[in-house]
Amino acid sequence: MNSFGRLFRVHIFGESHGECAGILIDGCPPGLPLTVEDFMPDIERRKGGTQKGTTPRQEEDVPIFKSGIFNGKATGAPITILFENKNTRSSDYEKQRSVPRPGHADFVAHKKFRGFEDYRGSGHFSGRLTVGLVAAGVIAKKLLPDATITSKILEIGGETDLEKGLQKAIDAKDSIGGIIECTVSGLPIGLGEPFFDSAESLISHIVFAIPAVRGIEFGTGFPAARMFGSQHNDPIEDTNGNTKTNHAGGIVGGLTNGNELVFRIAIKPTSSTPKEQQSLNWDTGQVESFSVKGRHDLCIALRVPVILEAVTAIVVADLMMIEKLRR
Secondary structure: OOEEOOOOEEEEEEOOOOOEEEEEEEOOOOOOEOOHHHHHHHHHHHOOOOOOOOOOOOOOOOOEEEEOEEOOEEOOOOEEEEEEOOOOOOHHHHOOOOOOOOOOOHHHHHHHOOOOOOOHHHHHHOHHHHHHHHHHHHHHHHOOOOOEEEEEEEEEOOEOOHHHHHHHHHHHOOOOOEEEEEEEEOOOEOOOOOHHHOHHHHHHHHHOOOOOEEEEEEOOOHHHHHOOHHHHOOOEOOOOOOEOOOOOOOEEOOEEEOOOEEEEEEEOOOOOOOOOEEEEEOOOOEEEEEOOOOOOOOOHHHHOHHHHHHHHHHHHHHHHHHHHHHO
């Protein structure tokens, strides 16, 4: 449900317009230095309102440590971190309560939770909760001194010129999606388990917890379906497992092979678009035209790279801990 991981385990909680959003991290070893300053660079990268195309909603997002950290060090107990919601405008959602947004969780959440869901700002389904994932990622990265995890936007709206792609959405007064690539270097050979806990299975699992993700591919990805085996195979060059090419994206048989781990994700256009749309009004039973009001991201992909790094770090840290048990 709201938990992920085996030894390095995270539990996400909160709502977009509730009192706070947060994360509980279990499995952090004692003695790891952790201060507010450690979290702020990645927290700042995730924020909206600091670049064109993101929501004007800005929260301070200073992490509040409620457990598991004492005198600037992890105690070994579960770490609870809260992020207060102070800049909310819930009235924007009262006005559109009866008209669920196409492409959003409004309708299915209403059905699943029988009308008891917190619908303000999308409630528990909001990208707001990813602030907790970023916080967990900060801790996970500190547990991976030999690994380097980086993400970058490759395309916005099909354009490699990101400014041009963003301008397309601005001109159309609509939202737009993008493609993001993540690379991980410095991984050992053998992380992951065959079949259900393969490295790419676990990464894919947590990646789809990021709202708006619609696809993932590793290495060459879908173009591999159009290649011969002799083209796609990565020739092994030495006893360290280094390969001449990296079509596999650093994972073979569900296990990391020592090469750079490479994967890409597709981010859909934000469903809360100012463009006029049609949807069911469940009070009247009629389909009607409406336009989403409020503060929303024009291109949510702009804020995803740091979140993608965080969730990848969570998986890698967990796999590293599992691997140590074998030794």
